[in-house]
Amino acid sequence: MDAVLIREAGGLGDVLQIGSAAAMLRQLGYNTHFYTLADPAILELANLMRGIDLVHPLRIAISQRRERGDKTYDRYQYLSAPLVHASLTDARQSWNRLYDLFCPAWLVEMAAAKQGKRPGLSRAQAFVEACGFDPALTKPARLLVPDRPVVLAAAEALKSNSWNFVCLWSRDPARSIPNALGDLLVRSIAREYGPTVTFHFPEGACAVADARVFRYPDDVSSVKPGRTDAVGDILALMSAAKRVIAVDTFALHVAGSLGKPTTLLCGPTFPETVAAHYAKINAWVPEAPPECYGCYYLPDRGFSKKCRSNGCKILSEVRDKDVLRLIEGAGEACVRS
Numbered sequence: 362m363d364a365v366l367i368r369e370a371g372g373l374g375d376v377l378q379i380g381s382a383a384a385m386l387r388q389l390g391y392n393t394h395f396y397t398l399a400d401p402a403i404l405e406l407a408n409l410m411r412g413i414d415l416v417h418p419l420r421i422a423i424s425q426r427r428e429r430g431d432k433t434y435d436r437y438q439y440l441s442a443p444l445v446h447a448s449l450t451d452a453r454q455s456w457n458r459l460y461d462l463f464c465p466a467w468l469v470e471m472a473a474a475k476q477g478k479r480p481g482l483s484r485a486q487a488f489v490e491a492c493g494f495d496p497a498l499t500k501p502a503r504l505l506v507p508d509r510p511v512v513l514a515a516a517e518a519l520k521s522n523s524w525n526f527v528c529l530w531s532r533d534p535a536r537s538i539p540n541a542l543g544d545l546l547v548r549s550i551a552r553e554y555g556p557t558v559t560f561h562f563p564e565g566a567c568a569v570a571d572a573r574v575f576r577y578p579d580d581v582s583s584v585k586p587g588r589t590d591a592v593g594d595i596l597a598l599m600s601a602a603k604r605v606i607a608v609d610t611f612a613l614h615v616a617g618s619l620g621k622p623t624t625l626l627c628g629p630t631f632p633e634t635v636a637a638h639y640a641k642i643n644a645w646v647p648e649a650p651p652e653c654y655g656c657y658y659l660p661d662r663g664f665s666k667k668c669r670s671n672g673c674k675i676l677s678e679v680r681d682k683d684v685l686r687l688i689e690g691a692g693e694a695c696v697r698s
Contacts, residue, residue, distance in 0.1 A: 362455040362490075364391035365447040367440065368462040369398055369426055372532070373491055373592065374613040375412065377618065379462055380502025381638065382492040384412030386460070391405060396443040401589040409523035409596065411503035417442065429464045452553035465491035470634075474657040483637040499638040501618045509597035515581040519613070524575075525550055525557040526602035526621075528612035534628055535668040536608050539677050541621055547574055549681040550606060554688065558598055560612060604691060606684065608676070609635050617642070622691040624684060629664065631655045643691040647678055 364386040368379060370453035376397065383393045392414045395407050399418035407416040421439040434440050447459035466487035473480040515524075527547055528580070529538040539547065543561075551557040551573035560577045575581050577598065586594055596615060599605060605616035605623040609630050616623040617639035625632045625644040632644030647654060653663025654675055668674075 362391055362421075363446065363449075363457040364393045364460060365396065365443050365457055365688075366393065366460045366462055367396045367419075367443050368464070369396075369421055369439070370463055371398060371400060371403055371615050373402065373406055374609075374614040375464075375466070375484055376406055377502050377504075377611070378466075378483070379488050380410040380412055380504075381485040382460070382462070382488040382494070383410065383497050384500070384503065385489060385494050385498075386492060387412045388416070391458075394443075394446065396446075402592050405589045405592045405694045409505045409507065409593070411505060419443075427463075429467050432461070434461075455532075462488055462490050462491060470657055471659075474655070474659055474662060477662075479631045479655060480634045480657075483634055501620070501639055502614075504596060504615070504618050506596050506600045506619075507593040509594050511578065511582045511586070511594045512597040512601060515575065515598060515601075519556040519558075519575065523601070523603035524613070525554050526599050526605045526607075527557055527559045528561075528605070528607040529559070529626070530608060531559045531608055531610035533610075533669065534672050535664075536610060536627075537672060537676070538626065538679060539606060539672050542677060544678065546606075546679070546681050546684055547571075549685060550688070553685055554604070558602070560595060560598075604688060608687065624687045624691050626676060626679055626684070628654070628675035629656050629658060629668070641691060643687040645679060645683060645687055647675055651675065 387393050393412060394415045394417060396417045396419050397407060399405055399420055404416055404418060407413055419439050429438050432643060447457045450456050466484035466659055468652045469482050470480045470486045482496050486499045489499045490496040527550060529543040529546060531537050547559050548571055551571060556573050558575045558577055578586055600619055601616050602621060605621045606618060607613045607625060609627050613625060620641060622641045625636055625642055636642045656662040656664040658664045
């Protein structure tokens with residue numbers, strides 16, 4: 362019998378967390394089939410997730426996509442293949458089942474945030490609950506780590522197989538550390554804890570010259586990888602890292618899946634929620650959290666368009682001394698402040 366999982370959305374961190382539910386279905390004896398966006402990077406990641414047997418691309422224009430939580434599946438032509446798949450039976454009269462993962466996690470978050478509460482489930486836990494399991498039993502998704510030439514290049518450059526992996530910038534500026542502050546944090550981490558590989562999105566971020574800082578991909582690869590190649594590179598680099606320092610982005614969930622001691626910096630989301638199913642996480646929390654802390658992008662909780670153009674004002678309050686203190690204690694317990 363097949364478990365047919367559908368999710369017609371990214372990003373990579375959400376897709377990775379679906380692996381928590383897929384693995385539990387696999388343990389029940391299901392063959393797990395994941396139908397998702399035909400984004401090469403998403404497909405690359407999904408094929409590296411243990412617990413998923415086959416990945417199927419959905420041919421879909423985002424403008425034609427259903428709203429989150431819309432259960433009128435037969436209205437959407439792009440869902441016809443997974444719907445047919447879920448309706449099939451095999452010779453033993455076993456049955457396939459459809460699991461809709463677009464998006465129980467978002468619905469949980471919005472319901473809590475609109476009431477001024479902290480969401481009680483991480484996204485992985487919400488996916489697990491949507492598949493009929495106890496969310497308290499959620500474990501991090503497991504990953505196959507590919508062999509990548511970039512790791513060999515980095516190891517040669519760093520002369521070590523244990524470095525710091527830092528990701529202070531998300532594709533969403535509202536979850537990113539301001540560039541100048543990020544440069545300072547990276548330098549401080551490298552000074553205190555040795556060679557540091559930093560992964561960054563914005564132009565000019567971490568542009569400071571420092572012999573202990575290796576920017577990905579500039580300083581660890583002879584070629585500039587595309588987004589799909591970067592998925593495998595990040596997994597390979599982080600698998601050899603001693604510790605991870607990250608904002609709430611894909612790097613956090615890779616670190617959690619690999620069991621790396623991690624220092625987490627959040628602003629629009631709550632670390633106790635996003636990392637609830639991970640161990641070895643120390644989280645930064647502002648000393649006097651303003652009302653917009655954990656806004657979950659809701660205007661009535663303080664979010665505005667300026668948060669994406671100017672960045673999250675809460676994350677601008679991060680201080681390097683606080684981050685270094687948290688790094689020292691990362692790995693001692695589950696999420697804590």
